[in-house]
Amino acid sequence: MGRQAFRGREAVLDKLQNFARAGKLGQPFLLVGPEGAGKENTALEFARRLNCAEPDTCGPGRLCESCVKALSFQHPDIRWIGPAAATITEAEILKIYQAKIDNPFFQSPGSATSFVSIGDPEHPGPMTLRSLIHFLRKRAFQGRYKVAIVADSQRMNLSAANAFLKTLEEPPENTVIFLLTTNTTAMLPTILSRCQKVRFEPWPEAELVELLVEIGHVNEAEAAEAARTADGNARRGLTLLTPKARVMTAWAVQLFDWIHRRDRAQVAISADELHRGQVSHTTVLPPDVTSKNLEAKESSHRRDRAIQLCELLNLLYSDAVNCRELGDQWRPRFGSAAQLVAQAAAVRHTDTLLEDMAAIEASGREIDRNLNIGLAMAVLFEGLIDHAERDQATAGAQTGT
Numbered sequence: 001m002g003r004q005a006f007r008g009r010e011a012v013l014d015k016l017q018n019f020a021r022a023g024k025l026g027q028p029f030l031l032v033g034p035e036g037a038g039k040e041n042t043a044l045e046f047a048r049r050l051n052c053a054e055p056d057t058c059g060p061g062r063l064c065e066s067c068v069k070a071l072s073f074q075h076p077d078i079r080w081i082g083p084a085a086a087t088i089t090e091a092e093i094l095k096i097y098q099a100k101i102d103n104p105f106f107q108s109p110g111s112a113t114s115f116v117s118i119g120d121p122e123h124p125g126p127m128t129l130r131s132l133i134h135f136l137r138k139r140a141f142q143g144r145y146k147v148a149i150v151a152d153s154q155r156m157n158l159s160a161a162n163a164f165l166k167t168l169e170e171p172p173e174n175t176v177i178f179l180l181t182t183n184t185t186a187m188l189p190t191i192l193s194r195c196q197k198v199r200f201e202p203w204p205e206a207e208l209v210e211l212l213v214e215i216g217h218v219n220e221a222e223a224a225e226a227a228r229t230a231d232g233n234a235r236r237g238l239t240l241l242t243p244k245a246r247v248m249t250a251w252a253v254q255l256f257d258w259i260h261r262r263d264r265a266q267v268a269i270s271a272d273e274l275h276r277g278q279v280s281h282t283t284v285l286p287p288d289v290t291s292k293n294l295e296a297k298e299s300s301h302r303r304d305r306a307i308q309l310c311e312l313l314n315l316l317y318s319d320a321v322n323c324r325e326l327g328d329q330w331r332p333r334f335g336s337a338a339q340l341v342a343q344a345a346a347v348r349h350t351d352t353l354l355e356d357m358a359a360i361e362a363s364g365r366e367i368d369r370n371l372n373i374g375l376a377m378a379v380l381f382e383g384l385i386d387h388a389e390r391d392q393a394t395a396g397a398q399t400g401t
Helices: 008-021 039-050 065-071 090-102 129-137 158-169 207-217 220-230 233-239 243-261 264-275 299-329 336-344 349-369 375-398
Strands: 029-032 080-083 146-150 176-181 198-199
Touching: 008 039, 029 039, 039 065, 039 176, 080 129, 090 264, 129 146, 129 158, 176 220, 198 264, 198 336, 207 220, 207 233, 220 233, 233 243, 243 264, 243 299, 243 336, 243 375, 264 299, 264 375, 299 336, 299 349, 349 375
Parallel strands: 029 176, 029 198, 080 146, 146 176
Antiparallel strands: none
């Protein structure tokens, strides 16, 4: 049996349903929350329910035609767009839709480095704001409402954002607009003022474990470890269950170890490997994965990989902070790295670890802004080793070793 619904957040869906009953769907919605909190699936699920042709009888085992189309991204009155290259083709968009059908938390690799653009006036591309505005101006064809969903709306470029202002201020009749974002500071105040905000929190761990078992097709123990590491981020949790992600996690753990061993040669090699789109030469690969399969040939893929490694490394540093601060109450995110993290935490200072986390996040942003990957990572790793060396020297002086 195929998918029967999008995995949205039921509490938010109830709130949106209350807006519908009160006739308050006219003002655009701004769904705000951390990465992987379920914003996109919630918007898609609400769009499906809103346009369901047989709400009294449609359900698991028997979906109406409208819901079948919504779940397969073929509904004529529901449009999803997100950051994409200006040259993206219809065939490439269909591949994204299929990936989202296979994995409801899929995010296209180039989304972190692309933008939602305005599009050509005469021939706007299908993933542009002009195309979406044209879509909203037409009457609903099959459902009751036209629903537009803009993923990562903080990545609208300035011309696209300005072009959308008039539509947001006076949406056409029987339309619902969702802007999704993790960061409102990157959005125009004039856009924020036109939207009603709905906030999302990270997934509770128990719910995330259940979701990972269902969607990730793993046992509960594997899902529980991924959920702890993901920290409420369903997208990250599902990604962590893939063989490629396990390779990246192992690499992050190695880097954490090399940094605290002050092995400058190995971290320099890692910076170069990231720049060339390779994985660490020391990582043991799963049986069904080869180093050639893991090569990141496209620039956007190399950047995504470097950003992913920064995120994983930051989780290890966060774990070290929690180990220091929580003591016996500490629950390690990475069970296989618990001893390594505890050893590092014993000779580090919390303030310095927090500074390191800020530096890792800043490096990820720099890479996102097209800074040279090898240079950014080399500078980051050297700084992290310097901090570890300084803390370890202080700890040694205090213990007389």
